[in-house]
Amino acid sequence: MGTLYFTRHGQTVWNVENKICGATDIALTELGHAQAIELGKRLATEKLPVDEILYSPLVRASETARHISEETGILIVSHAI
Numbered sequence: 001m002g003t004l005y006f007t008r009h010g011q012t013v014w015n016v017e018n019k020i021c022g023a024t025d026i027a028l029t030e031l032g033h034a035q036a037i038e039l040g041k042r043l044a045t046e047k048l049p050v051d052e053i054l055y056s057p058l059v060r061a062s063e064t065a066r067h068i069s070e071e072t073g074i075l076i077v078s079h080a081i
Contacts, residue, residue: 003049007039007064009036009063010029010035010036010064011028011031011035012027012028012032013027015029016029023058026059028060028063028064036066036068037067040067043071044073052076053069053075054079055076055078
């Protein structure tokens with residue numbers, strides 16, 4: 001049996017404004033991009049056995065996944081909400 005890891009997207013503008021994003025397509029802030037890159041670096045260092053990153057097509061999720069993939073080399077796969 002495998003292991004499933006979950007992560008949340010990086011910070012968005014609406015997170016800063018204390019709004020709930022839901023299915024609204026809100027972009028990451030600069031901090032959100034940095035958070036995703038940092039998570040990718042941490043995953044690369046810890047060498048967790050991750051086969052692929054599944055993400056929704058929303059920009060905040062896809063950008064978070066992209067940054068993690070760029071740091072780790074893990075395949076990213078988009079899935080509909």
